[in-house]
Amino acid sequence: METVQTNAIGLTSCIWLGKTVPTGLRWSFAKACEQSGLSWKPTQHHLKHSVASWFAMDPVPIDQAADRLAIDPTTLRRVYRKFDPDYLREVTSALSL
Numbered sequence: 001m002e003t004v005q006t007n008a009i010g011l012t013s014c015i016w017l018g019k020t021v022p023t024g025l026r027w028s029f030a031k032a033c034e035q036s037g038l039s040w041k042p043t044q045h046h047l048k049h050s051v052a053s054w055f056a057m058d059p060v061p062i063d064q065a066a067d068r069l070a071i072d073p074t075t076l077r078r079v080y081r082k083f084d085p086d087y088l089r090e091v092t093s094a095l096s097l
Contacts, residue, residue: 048069051068051069052071052079052080053083055068055080056082059086062076062077
């Protein structure tokens, strides 16, 4: 690190090669996406969708998942129940020949 500066309200920033080093999840996510070389631009929504899908696959209680993801439980159940392995088990067992 070249220098560390503290501004008038007490926020500290690091200077590297003459530039302020950005911090935070948004910057880190953008940098990781840039370095991945993907042909499309992922967003935070893609991460939220992935986590919601994982919660559904792991049978995390709907209320806990909804609170964690800031999604209405009804919406979460409607959109992500297809990822729950038990969701269609009864129907598929009825179709067994």
